[in-house]
């Protein structure tokens with residue numbers, strides 16, 4: 316009975332820790348990206364135990380049923396590390412940290428602004444932003460162009476135009492600069508930071524959150540950023556509320572739609588609830604979308620035949636009855652985007668914590684270290700669980716023996732899971748799943764469709780011989796050069 320009372324975590328096989336202080340954390344999270352996660356998944360299966368700092372047991376989960384349960388059952392919430400980081404980056408009342416009814420109300424309103432129909436209206440705006448990237452590429456005569464800054468500024472523009480209804484230049488320069496500084500400084504990963512995160516997670520959450528008031532430069536920058544986001548957010552919202560009062564047409568952007576007096580969904584939504592999303596909107600959708608695009612371009616540059624086939628599909632330009640480009644009717648384009656999200660999920664891992672003693676069901680039973688078959692895992696309240704989105708997206712049992720390779724063809728040949736709906740898009744978990752799944756996924760997909768079509772229509776992409784582009788886990792999956800610096804250099808030529 317002692318054994319039964321024990322959490323079954325201790326009896327789950329996994330790698331030995333490399334040190335007491337840091338457990339397996341450095342192996343998992345420092346370069347090369349995904350190396351140990353792949354090895355351990357193959358050795359120990361879709362659930363394995365590994366050690367966090369200070370000898371704390373953690374679970375890595377890539378079993379589809381287990382992931383579905385953790386994301387949807389309501390028995391798990393964001394682990395303190397991310398909960399606190401998100402409060403610092405985006406403010407106390409952003410949707411990623413709200414819970415229960417408050418979160419549901421906000422998401423209902425927001426989801427209504429991101430339906431397939433609503434997002435389709437933004438196509439012309441996004442096409443204009445995409446043409447801006449081409450103009451910059453045309454203006455450059457460098458033999459190797461770093462595409463990262465061009466894509467990041469395009470995705471920031473897309474967000475401000477679509478969500479706030481204004482150009483980036485219409486936002487306060489201070490806020491825009493603070494935004495890019497914050498994005499750069501939150502994208503790190505080092506042994507010191509892993510220790511600080513873990514140590515913070517051991518503090519009571521109210522105390523951990525208050526460490527932002529420590530007199531360090533970094534916490535000062537975060538506090539200023541949240542203040543600037545609130546100031547800009549209020550300015551935008553007030554302008555739109557004034558327009559409504561004067562009977563003017565407020566515009567089609569997300570904020571205007573949410574503030575429209577006849578909006579079906581905004582009954583319980585207050586202006587301050589909208590303002591509080593300004594930082595998460597700016598940051599949530601920019602590097603994520605930009606990096607996924609970089610990875611698609613990297614793979615297309617490595618495979619010129621694939622690039623040519625996709626270009627031919629793009630030059631065929633299917634149109635809707637209204638004359639718009641019908642991106643959803645371009646099979647290879649969509650397969651390429653899905654494959655990029657599958658192999659390079661910008662958020663390869665996320666963390667949850669059990670809010671009560673419970674069980675996690677498994678789609679395939681595992682053998683415990685004491686020789687029992689486990690079809691579910693008993694966890695105690697407070698157990699930290701790492702959701703291995705990257706690992707799930709590489710499961711041989713789901714995606715085939717060649718699951719580690721970038722092959723868009725698998726989507727066209729229907730060699731992918733068809734039925735069970737895990738995650739909002741294509742049974743992938745790159746956008747997470749459940750109540751806190753990415754609110755902007757449809758916008759992200761359209762942005763990627765539009766930008767890839769624009770760029771491949773006009774340019775060919777190849778990799779310079781003297782440079783490489785490697786994925787590096789920096790909280791996001793960042794493209795880096797051999798020195799570990801953010802950079803994705805391509806030789807770009809006009810299509811003749």
Ligand code: HEM
Pocket residue numbers: 397410411412422474478595596599600601603604607660661662664665666744745746747750751752753754755756758759
């Ligand atoms: C390829 C692009 C994108 C990827 C891969 C991505 C990925 C994700 C993931 C994995 C989460 C869940 C976070 C977690 O569980 O740790 C998330 C949440 C979120 N994303 Fe995205 N995202 C993308 C684009 C966007 C865009 C374009 C927007 C905004 C317009 C956006 C806004 C958000 C917001 C606000 C949340 C929090 C939702 C909530 O907690 O209710 N994302 N995203």
